[in-house]
Amino acid sequence: MPALKKFIFTTAELPDSAIHTLTTLSNGFISIRGVPELTETSTGTFIAGVYCDTPLFYRELVNLPRVVSLYVRLDGVPLVPSEEVFTLDALRGIVEYKAKLVARGGYLEYTGVRLVHAKRKEVVALRGKLVSRGVRGRLTLDLPVELNTCNPSVPENICVKLYRVVEKSADSQAVRVKVVSADQRYSVEFAAGAKSSRAALQAYAAGERVGFAGEVEVEDGSVVTVEKLVAASTAGEAASVLNAALNMDFNQLAASHSEEWERRWRELGLEAEGDEEFVDALYLNTFHLLQMYNSELPFFALPARGFHGHGYRGHVFWDTEIYALPFYLILKPEASRKILMYRCALLNAARYNAERNGCRGAQFPWESADDGFEATPREIPLDLRGERKVVIRTGELEHHITADVAYAVWLYHRYTGDDEFISQCGLALLIETARFWASRFEYDSSKGKYVIRRVIGPDEYHVGVDNSFYTNLLAAFNLQLAASYSRQAGDQPEGREVLSQLNVTDSEVREWERIAENVFLPRGADGVWEEFEGYLSLEDYTLPEGCIGEACVPEDVLARVEKTRLVKQADVVAGLFLLRHLFSREELSRNYEFYKRRTTHASSLSIPMYAGLAAYIGKLEEASALLRTAMLADLKNIYANTGDGFHVGSAGGAWTALLFGFLRLEENRGKLTVAPVLPPYLRRLRLTVNFRGKRYLLEVDGKRASIKELS
């Protein structure tokens, strides 16, 4: 069991919204941000997969009714919390919230404990305790399910209610609500029960609330506890789930929940010793990555900001496959399979996307919601009238996501050996994505090469470029994968069936190989890969050492950034790290050095790739500093937008850098190899590595490393 201390957050150290993200609880079905129960808010509940049509953002996760509120009045007057302290007990998956409710005569000491049950996926439980310190009078306790939540839009003045209440009732035992998404695709039921040690709570249904309320007299020293249980169901089972849960008290539910969490931590075998902040962040990120996975769902649609906030609207980006997947792959491989199953489920939509864009095969959308169609906003208004707008072209032009999915299939198969997945869906993903690229490449006779014109690479400063190194490299790799997997598939009956269903012919496979072997990769002098064709003829600008973000770029340079060699994030570096086996160490180093002075790291996806590559090429000191930044991104709110949600890409990317850059896990002809180094601030690291159905205990300290198979 890791020496996992409780995380204590206070508003003195972090903005409220960042704390609410960091204390979000999820079981991969229900997710609830850590907004305190005592405070009115429009922040409600996410249910995995429940999206709705929405302005600007195509479809987004619906901000469903708020279920955790507990409002307190003294002699009728609403009380407001102060001196708030939030504690995340990541070992047990529980959030504790303490606050003072100052009132006449003294204050009430409030302690709330909440959980989103790790095993009973439909259940949320809350226990609140109030202790009077000098306060006398009558307390009103109100425990509603609130039906007035809405999705904040852009500008922030706009809120969009994406559900409609279709049923609402209260009886002595429970209150119930049924809501339907505004586009009618999903319905969700909620049922809630509540009880108190001393107050007689009564169920009610009133306006935009159902709930329980009651009153209780308090004297100095009085203790009042209250428990609230909520069940949510997309299968019409909220009432029966609630009834079953109501037979247990909060302690019983908390015990079974915490047991499950302890089991999970044991399973990971993760132990880290060293710099406290880094270790904290490692555990915190691991907790958040773990809690979003729900083994009971057919796939794992993991949004770029988790289920932790409205950032990127619950959309899935390449962050999932390229940055987050390796963590699950090594530590929780069944979750990584379900990440790929999400793309499998949406393969037909990807075919439609390709066709609509005049291509063949399957094109995955840059941003993906529940239906697999392109969900990237086209423009974002900057003012209320929508007269000034930011135009967003990534949905139209950022195509590498399709190759990233193929890359993830390959990575998954290498480390799991899961042949069944390949024949079930992986091969189809490789083939259909390759077909997209085969139709997307054009033959440039002047170059004698295949080229891709007009894309956005990972570096989004440069829009509509030709021959993006990253894109062309990954696309060529995608074609190679499709060709080699198709050739191998011919050897087994399952594989042959896939090839036959998809009408893959030998000549098509040869075409993929021919294109892949003749892809144009723009190259400068001195072994530097050109980020895209013509990049090196742009105005040069190099950043001061240690600069992160755009703050250190002069405004006038930023204003013409697309005309300079500045890049927003790891791009060539990302491609080199992902396909490091294809490049010499010297080549990796040279490009790393070149681009690091020209990268603003304005995206949180940048640093992890730099960290990974730096570690891989042996620049341990730089790598360690970068890794620390990536790992601490949310714990320290480094990008100042943790409030919008958990940075899945940063947390996963830090793990990726650790696994592949520092520990240097590598599949080699079916065997696992490691060549670990640790950052200097880490004394010891231990974890269970999953590889091809087996589990290995990897232990590293300053002096030595060991890996042994677990029985």
Added chain:
Amino acid sequence: MPALKKFIFTTAELPDSAIHTLTTLSNGFISIRGVPELTETSTGTFIAGVYCDTPLFYRELVNLPRVVSLYVRLDGVPLVPSEEVFTLDALRGIVEYKAKLVARGGYLEYTGVRLVHAKRKEVVALRGKLVSRGVRGRLTLDLPVELNTCNPSVPENICVKLYRVVEKSADSQAVRVKVVSADQRYSVEFAAGAKSSRAALQAYAAGERVGFAGEVEVEDGSVVTVEKLVAASTAGEAASVLNAALNMDFNQLAASHSEEWERRWRELGLEAEGDEEFVDALYLNTFHLLQMYNSELPFFALPARGFHGHGYRGHVFWDTEIYALPFYLILKPEASRKILMYRCALLNAARYNAERNGCRGAQFPWESADDGFEATPREIPLDLRGERKVVIRTGELEHHITADVAYAVWLYHRYTGDDEFISQCGLALLIETARFWASRFEYDSSKGKYVIRRVIGPDEYHVGVDNSFYTNLLAAFNLQLAASYSRQAGDQPEGREVLSQLNVTDSEVREWERIAENVFLPRGADGVWEEFEGYLSLEDYTLPEGCIGEACVPEDVLARVEKTRLVKQADVVAGLFLLRHLFSREELSRNYEFYKRRTTHASSLSIPMYAGLAAYIGKLEEASALLRTAMLADLKNIYANTGDGFHVGSAGGAWTALLFGFLRLEENRGKLTVAPVLPPYLRRLRLTVNFRGKRYLLEVDGKRASIKELS
């Protein structure tokens, strides 16, 4: 004093939203919809002139914080009203609201009385009384100012908060809030006080509320009263206004408020006897038209749906000058002057509009907010993603509003003789609008006439037509007015100064006359004016007798309505009624008969013009039926959208038809003439007519009419 009964509305007869419109209270500064104080709602407060940038609608009236709420709990449990009865005492300007709050043991009988003070424009007062019928326990009374109101947008899922709270405080006497519009143009302060007969109320500030709350024990028969006073100020005076008001109790405030209302009714001298519904509607409409006028403001920006709802977003249309102005002109002439002052204040914006559209002079916007620029939405989304949209071209093409403003100047001057207004602004309005038309007309040499291409007339079924009869007619009249007023202005020093400031030359005046005399008005055979050039060559379709609205038009006809002769509303008929002195009675009759069979009356603006013209040409029976429909539009929710706000055009238009069609008021060489007939359902009508600074008592009954000057 009119025999003005109280209006009693129940939800059995009308939708809630229509009742909320009909029980809206306003003093022309503060306006509050009749949403009951006991019910949570996002409907807050309008302050005249406080608009903000907004999605789709350019700028709209800000839905400011809600100030009238009074929430009740029993033993902590929220109570919900039932058996609601709303009473508008239009004689005294007070709304009474009764409801039952059913609770354990029986119910609480609630009676609320509210007013928006007619003289103390910054003051809103509410008194609530609760009587226990069998209920025992502790009541919580909560009287907040709620800071979570927002402007509902389209689709209705979207709400936009158009203000920001910048200050919030509570002390023992009062709670205070200061808000600023989201675009920073306006700030509004609110201060509130509250007291109760039995509960000790305590001020609080909590989350999105400030307010007063407290508890009280009740037994069967207990009576609890509570009073809430709110002051609102755009001049930073809310606190001092509140302090002054707090020295008075509710009864004193209600007395001074009611005295003012009784004085207003006495001033009007309005008495009507006859059909109860018609008389009710006449008084009701008169009340709503009266209450919106605020003599303390420099101008009277009267929105098409009043301050009664979000319909048309607080925008001002031609409804104001053409439909509503005559009521004020005859009954409250200082209000009609301030209606014109609104256009005066925005003359520079109108000059900008003209210039932007490649014209000269001043072009008033089809929809006008607080800044005088075009505020018509260009498209309205039909779904959440905004993929399906209704395109609205009236902002671009419906130009007659500019001539309507000039017409209103003429009407105002004829009936008031207010020469000072003419030299202060009226003449400038006439000149600048004429300049717009002079640049908008083109000379068509094949016709030897001046033509206007590509407009929308009042009939919005036909978009982008050439030579709209109404538009060309009113534009020609505008040019004539400018010419004749300019010629007369040359005789006085004030007039000469205006002409000199605006650089009006003799040759320009002659050009206006030349164009006006040679305007092309499309004419069919048989003396029927063609609604626009080519109209009579469209497919004919005649409606069944007595058909109102589009429901009686077959769907396939409606789908190609722009290809038929169907018109949405009075168009040629409107032009003829407005300028009836220019046409023979035979011509008026012929066109009335032709168009009445082809008009769907899908706009509430249609029937009043038909009623007026029918009465004017002596078709008393038809006219009376039409007048009844126009007058009852809101009382009977005839257009099923009274919930969106009060139909200013319909109420004002019914009055216009009554004054000019039935009573046949007419200015004739500086004298007032009348030739009254009454609809058969009206036994007697009496009112004070204002004409050229004098007041006349007009009395009409079935047998005779009299008019005498009042001293």
